[in-house]
Amino acid sequence: xxxxxxxxxxxxxxxxxxxxxxxxxxxxxxxxxxxxxxxxxxxxxxxxxxxxxxxxxxxxxxxxxxxxxxxxxxxxxxxxxxxxxxxxxxxxxxxxxxxxxxxxxxxxxxxxxxxxxxxxxxxxxxxxxxxxxxxxxxxxxxxxxxxxxxxxxxxxxxxxxxxxxxxxxxxxxxxxxxxxxxxxxxxxxxxxxxxxxxxxxxxxxxxxxxxxxxxxxxxxxxxxxxxxxxxxxxxxxxxxxxxxxxxxxxxxxxxxxxxxxxxxxxxxxxxxxxxxxxxxxxxxxxxxxxxxxxxxxxxxxxxxxxxxxxxxxxxxx
Ligand code: ADP
Numbered sequence: 521x522x523x524x525x526x527x528x529x530x531x532x533x534x535x536x537x538x539x540x541x542x543x544x545x546x547x548x549x550x551x552x553x554x555x556x557x558x559x560x561x562x563x564x565x566x567x568x569x570x571x572x573x574x575x576x577x578x579x580x581x582x583x584x585x586x587x588x589x590x591x592x593x594x595x596x597x598x599x600x601x602x603x604x605x606x607x608x609x610x611x612x613x614x615x616x617x618x619x620x621x622x623x624x625x626x627x628x629x630x631x632x633x634x635x636x637x638x639x640x641x642x643x644x645x646x647x648x649x650x651x652x653x654x655x656x657x658x659x660x661x662x663x664x665x666x667x668x669x670x671x672x673x674x675x676x677x678x679x680x681x682x683x684x685x686x687x688x689x690x691x692x693x694x695x696x697x698x699x700x701x702x703x704x705x706x707x708x709x710x711x712x713x714x715x716x717x718x719x720x721x722x723x724x725x726x727x728x729x730x731x732x733x734x735x736x737x738x739x740x741x742x743x744x745x746x747x748x749x750x751x752x753x754x755x756x757x758x759x760x761x762x763x764x765x766x767x768x769x770x771x772x773x774x775x776x777x778x779x780x781x782x783x784x785x786x787x788x789x790x791x792x793x794x795x796x797x798x799x800x801x802x803x804x805x806x807x808x809x810x811x812x813x814x815x816x817x818x819x820x821x822x823x824x825x826x827x828x829x830x831x832x833x834x835x836x837x
Pocket of ligand 1: 712713743744745747750764766771773776778809811812813817
């Protein structure tokens, strides 16, 4: 079985308990492991695949908690780095008007170092790049670009998720689009939300957006559409793959479970680089990944509500 290396941020989300209030009034917070690429690594391992996480946390109790959380899901943490800077934290509350009130305390995730020795381990494997904080500058961005280059030059299958966070790119959207371009040009697979596909292509219409994004270079595009499933686009061929009906209570991590499940299936094929030639095979993998996304919405939190293989098989039966 091939391994999926997930690169990006791992952080603590402090979620305000008294939702409906803004952060200035929030008094109680629940600590959750967060960071989209880390969720993807957890999703892959929980489904029985092999994953490794490359990122940086602090040499503090929060960093230890995050490392243990990933390990408890079966993800390989040997590439996890620890820095003397405090672990990155995000404080979140949903205010009365539905707007997210958000404070980001950026710490150790920014400090990821590039280690040339990792390239050897990339060979024959899959690399998933999640970009939420990786393109914000600093050592992480430099390391991330190096790892991307290594993945390209050793011929690994590359997956990219821009993970656009409005809070982090206020008034700098054009910069975000520019920084994502090389990844869209060179990745084998890109996962977008509808909003991301529109932002990154500059087109409102979903089909047109996909076509413009394909023109940049990416062969396989999946656009996640919440309860409506996923649009799979491979050049001329496009289809919306429906999801399964569920009672959703919290959509956090659904996209990460989806892409994790898709990558876990790709890792089991003889040659993931050739899957782009088989539209129907990919569509059936997307169907399974939709169910993984759907199941994640039925519980609170991201990692806590990821399905295991048995739960996934039951939901598909
Ligand atoms: P993202 O985090 O990328 O915005 P989505 O919320 O669209 O992700 O969820 C990812 C996938 O999970 C969707 O493409 C869909 O297949 C599935 N999913 C999400 N929400 C639901 C839901 N309410 N009902 C059924 N499936 C869902």
